Amino acid sequence: MVKRTSFEHDDCPIARSLDAIGDWWSMLIIREALFGVSRFGEFQKRLGLAKNILAVRLRALVDQGILKTAPASDGSAYQEYLLTPKGRGVFPILVALRQWSEEFDEHPEEIASILVDKEKGRPVRKLELYSQDGRLLGAGDTALKPRTAVKQNRRVRA
Amino acid sequence: MVKRTSFEHDDCPIARSLDAIGDWWSMLIIREALFGVSRFGEFQKRLGLAKNILAVRLRALVDQGILKTAPASDGSAYQEYLLTPKGRGVFPILVALRQWSEEFDEHPEEIASILVDKEKGRPVRKLELYSQDGRLLGAGDTALKPRTAVKQNRRVRA
DNA sequence: GCACCTGGTTTAATATTGCAACCACACAAA
């Protein structure tokens, strides 16, 4: 493989996100963490993934500042993994993934849960993208602009 | 490896999305397609990925109804790959990924482009999640509810 | 007819994943 291509230094922010959290397990680990899971064993039980790869993923997420380790909260001498603000910031991505499934999945009847507003218990609205002056935007209403002060001769991609 | 674990029949909609488009290249292919790229060679040139894996990914995306093939538009006898509505529905996911990078990346100065509203040329707002009665929701304001008519004894995950 | 472009497939090397077995430490009971 030579090396799985890394997008760490790509100039596309989508590629950069994918490089950080764009693999199946990382995203699911963060999903569980958002629901309060914090212990190694609990991640392993709920996700059913191999312990070695869980260990690698947790370390990578900690290195990237998405999770942080803390010295236990239930009194035991073990540690727990907690989300940082950066980690909690993944929430909209997970919501977008969920809503895409809900809208386009071939077998929506297999989907077991729906995301609701905690206060009223009613399903949430679809994520919406607005312009600064409040117009609802679709993909076609947007464009990419090079950032100011971008180094020349770097290819602007997306 | 025995087999890379598939989430195709997982009951979590996030896992199901990831199973469909949760790998680096698929997401980036869709990103390019949203910008109008439609030809094999152009995907290959812009993404710089090996042609064999591009072929595999394109086939998978077509099988899943995210892309469809059409018999050329520039007159040549070749075919092109176009997004279906399901494919265009990925847009919010890409926006969410982009915004996460913009907000939390360690080296934001390396990000080359910003997403703007085409009409005014101004940066778009952050994606926002609302309740049905219009309140802005964060991760903590939401909960998961089992779908009605869900088969019993299936574990509700997320 | 001949070169070359497009859109792939094949091959072989290397990386990643996954399972299972092992291990070290904490804690608890006997």
Add this chain to the structure above:
DNA sequence: TTTGTGTGGTTGCAATATTAAACCAGGTGC
């Protein structure tokens, strides 16, 4: 204090996926 059990890993090995590079077939251009 030995024995047992749960937690949180690490190690080894086999299977699979990714990759670059070489190859190839049909269309197109000249």
